[in-house]
Amino acid sequence: DAGITQSPRHKVTETGTPVTLRCHQTENHRYMYWYRQDPGHGLRLIHYSYGVKDTDKGEVSDGYSVSRSKTEDFLLTLESATSSQTSVYFCAISQGGGRDEQYFGPGTRLTVT
Amino acid sequence: AQKVTQAQTEISVVEKEDVTLDCVYETRDTTYYLFWYKQPPSGELVFLIRRNSFDEQNEISGRYSWNFQKSTSSFNFTITASQVVDSAVYFCALRPYSGAGSYQLTFGKGTKLSVIP
Numbered sequence: 368d369a370g371i372t373q374s375p376r377h378k379v380t381e382t383g384t385p386v387t388l389r390c391h392q393t394e395n396h397r398y399m400y401w402y403r404q405d406p407g408h409g410l411r412l413i414h415y416s417y418g419v420k421d422t423d424k425g426e427v428s429d430g431y432s433v434s435r436s437k438t439e440d441f442l443l444t445l446e447s448a449t450s451s452q453t454s455v456y457f458c459a460i461s462q463g464g465g466r467d468e469q470y471f472g473p474g475t476r477l478t479v480t
Numbered sequence: 481a482q483k484v485t486q487a488q489t490e491i492s493v494v495e496k497e498d499v500t501l502d503c504v505y506e507t508r509d510t511t512y513y514l515f516w517y518k519q520p521p522s523g524e525l526v527f528l529i530r531r532n533s534f535d536e537q538n539e540i541s542g543r544y545s546w547n548f549q550k551s552t553s554s555f556n557f558t559i560t561a562s563q564v565v566d567s568a569v570y571f572c573a574l575r576p577y578s579g580a581g582s583y584q585l586t587f588g589k590g591t592k593l594s595v596i597p
Contacts, residue, residue, distance in 0.1 A: 409587035425584055471525035
């Protein structure tokens with residue numbers, strides 16, 4: 368199994384508060400991704416990173432920002448959480464260079480009240 | 481735009497039956513990757529297979545087999561002699577081989593498979 372951890376695993380927060388989710392990998396993979404999973408929508412890409420300090424937007428990036436200061440860490444920030452951001456968030460990694468399957472972390476369940 | 485359709489929302493089978501999960505995709509790209517992932521009740525996503533669009537050979541791995549048909553834009557997944565441990569949500573996904581958007585996996589909405597003992 369790929370070495371991917373996410374923290375926290377569960378979080379309940381109030382509307383309007385900032386929230387940061389962390390993804391940590393020990394595989395030295397170049398690419399990292401944040402997805403959200405919602406009933407009826409499958410998984411949707413929020414942001415991804417193709418290297419340290421190199422990030423780009425995905426399909427559902429509004430309300431989210433990311434940062435990657437080290438190869439192993441990819442942070443997802445909700446600047447001001449809203450109830451519509453209640454979801455399960457998954458981090459994924461991939462090697463690139465033809466090895467393009469993405470491996471997923473265990474997920475973070477976020478509830479915004 | 482890319483799209484993945486898994487028309488079967490839920491399927492129930494009795495243990496030891498064979499079951500096929502359907503996946504139909506739409507893309508304008510001439511080369512692309514297709515994937516299947518498994519999400520058991522514990523919630524993690526498990527990578528099962530990657531298929532390149534230029535390789536139409538079907539693949540078998542134990543009780544699992546995949547039928548890729550480019551002519552019908554389908555990438556179906558068959559489980560032979562199903563077991564209770566196969567109970568999970570299965571996702572089909574698609575991404576371009578290269579170019580803009582090539583990092584983004586487009587997922588279907590998943591098929592929930594329940595295997596009844």
